[in-house]
Amino acid sequence: METGFRKWIIVVTIITSTIIELIDTTIVNVSINTMSGNLGASLEDTAWVITSYAIANVIIIPMTSFLAEKIGRKQYYIGSILLFTLASALCGFSHGLWELVAFRFFQGIGGGALLSTSQSILFETFPPKERGTASGIFSLGVIIGPSIGPVLGGYIVDNLSWQWIFYVNIPIGLMAALLSYIYLRPTKKSDNDRSIDWLGIFLLAVGVGALQVVLERGETDDWFSANYIVLLTIISVLSLAILIWWELRIEHPVINLRVLKSTTLSISAIMTFVLGFGLFSAVFVFPLYSQRLIGYSAFQTGTMLLPGTLMAAMVSPFLGKMLQSGIRPQYLIIVGFGLSAIFGYMMSGSNLQTGGAYFFIPLIFRGLGAALLIVPLTALAVSDLKPADIPQGAALNNMMRQMGGSFGIALINTYIAHRAAANRVALIAHVTASDPQTTGRMQSFIKNFMAHGATYLNAVKQAFGALENTVVRQTFLLSYMDAFMLLAILNACCIPLVIITIKKRSAQAANTKVVVSDH
Known part of the structure; x- marks a missing residue:
């Protein structure tokens, strides 16, 4: 001190x-x-x-x-x-x-x-x-x-x-x-x-590393049609399975998985994983969306994230005091996941004409949601642990947040690529010579290019290029919107898990009262 x-x-x-x-x-x-x-x-x-x-x-x-x-x-x-x-x-x-x-x-x-x-x-x-x-x-x-x-x-x-x-x-x-x-x-x-748990360290590095390669490269190389993806999947599953068995067997493991006997810590670890998934994925997807589709510069993109960050910074110092005053962390966590879900839902409704003013409110919700999750989730994770187990529980919780971020970026990248393929097929089905909107847009493109000096044949070629560019932009717009909706659903699904911990704690309190009254 x-x-x-x-x-x-x-x-x-x-x-x-x-x-x-x-x-x-x-x-x-x-x-x-x-x-x-x-x-x-x-x-x-x-x-x-x-x-x-x-x-x-x-x-x-x-x-x-x-x-x-x-x-x-x-x-x-x-x-x-x-x-x-x-x-x-x-x-x-x-x-x-x-x-x-x-x-x-x-x-x-x-x-x-x-x-x-x-x-x-x-x-x-x-x-x-x-x-x-x-x-x-x-x-x-x-x-x-x-x-x-x-x-x-x-x-x-x-x-x-x-x-x-x-x-x-x-x-x-x-x-x-x-x-x-x-x-x-x-x-x-x-x-x-x-002694140092060298085997545990090796299994952790190999298992997580192999799994990350599978997540990162699976979509690009058509998943299990690539032999190395199959091999790395087997290596990852075996390494992580042996890691769990080994860590539960030895006296001084590199990761003390025994602390996960605490239901509250286990559920908190899942929610912290989702927190990391959403926290890092949102900051990965939003810059790509705003720069590649809307045309913002890198600095403009970063500046749009700043108000939510400042709001979170203003709130965070008070959250610890609120918890010390007796407010249960679960109530703050529910609000945090709710605001994070609203952020994803609102972002999924934006389009190519959306201006910076629209993003202000959902990004504020994102910042507040993160603030209302980080401190209370840490407090909830270790609330049922013995003092000697708290450092390991806190480290495990931190690991789950970073792992959620690591997996989140890889998975959201894969998800966007998968949705882009599906959305393109859906859009192309409507881009036909018999579709009035398609022919009308093609004629508009041709007239515009000819007005700028192109010959008819060149104007037709340029019109096809412009139409393809429109399809590509709309494809990625829909894919990014799908990604934001996925984040909304993941955050909303965590709210029932929080309610479970509330009921568990209430049941423990009731049992304690019964024991005290019996004595």
């Missing part, structure tokens, strides 16, 4: 580290088109720049409590910041896509370690009665990071080169490492000779 200037300089350092880690989960989103062109790669391949970072986060987060104990938390924290900073510099220096993907993975290893370690340092900085405030402050980084990433990324892409997306981390990372070295209390390495 700290006081005075040291306390608040630690808070600023921790929040800064959390924000830059989470900024890098989304800062690439608005620049993915630019990077794809500059690196000569397809959009699907370039998406690996995002997903490799998320995979690394998922792998390292459950290991952080053990590694911090083994190395010493201060040393581990500073080392993670320095790894993140070095990898950021190497990302900027990259000349090829797969080189960039590899360095992003190492950046994710350093960044993922910051997330859970930052939370535990922040909790110990505040006295127990102010832990709710600490949760609210930590949630600022969790919300602001992914949301401000597109704004910062958009500004950099519009005014500098995409490499500066990574270079900006260097001075911030070095300053955070220096302040941590000066102000964090020294921590000793654990004297515990507990």
Whole structure:
């Protein structure tokens, strides 16, 4: 527990580290088109720049409590910041896509370690009665990071080169490492000779990595018609199945799955997965939609996300105090999922003529929904755990949020591609020579091109091109709308799960009263 200037300089350092880690989960989103062109790669391949970072986060987060104990938390924290900073510099220096993907993975290893370690340092900085405030402050980084990433990324892409997306981390990372070295209390390495669960680490990395490749490349390569997709699916299923068996068998697992005996934690983990899915997928889909179809710049896209982020930042510090005052987290979570569902539903009703003013309200709902989910879900997840199990429960919950984001981006990309194929077939069925609207539009195109000096034959060719462009735009519009509706449905489906935890807690309270009255 700290006081005075040291306390608040630690808070600023921790929040800064959390924000830059989470900024890098989304800062690439608005620049993915630019990077794809500059690196000569397809959009699907370039998406690996995002997903490799998320995979690394998922792998390292459950290991952080053990590694911090083994190395010493201060040393581990500073080392993670320095790894993140070095990898950021190497990302900027990259000349090829797969080189960039590899360095992003190492950046994710350093960044993922910051997330859970930052939370535990922040909790110990505040006295127990102010832990709710600490949760609210930590949630600022969790919300602001992914949301401000597109704004910062958009500004950099519009005014500098995409490499500066990574270079900006260097001075911030070095300053955070220096302040941590000066102000964090020294921590000793654990004297515990507990062996490292190398098999668990290997199975986790292989299982999650193989599954991510299947999700990312399955649609592109026609799923199980590709032999390597079949092979990786088998590897993923076997690795994850053996991982579960192994982690439940050994005394000191890298992921303590025994804490999932808590029904409340298990249900919270599912909801946190959906939270991560929606939080990161929305920030992935919206920039693509606004830039590729509506024509907004990267910076304009990021700016539209800013009001919702600011609203979430204003609300977050008060949520911890509300929970401490006795408000049950489930009620806040229901409102959070409800607002997130409304965001997806409203976005699914937009079109190519939709202006920025229409997006304001749903994006505000998105920001508020995220704020009302992150802090209460963390509190609910560990509410039934013994004190000794809380760090592992919190780490598992953080892992599920990052895994939801990792899977969400891959799945939503696949879903959009699948819906694009289906929507194109549906639209083409109506584009025929016998359709009055089609012939009318073709004649309009031909007249317009001839009015601008084209010959009749050239005007006809240009008209077919313009008609194809219209079909493509409408196809992707419908596909993005389908993606937003999917997010709405996923969030709405979580509300019954929250109600289950309310009934469970009520039943426990009733049983407690019966036991007390019997005595």
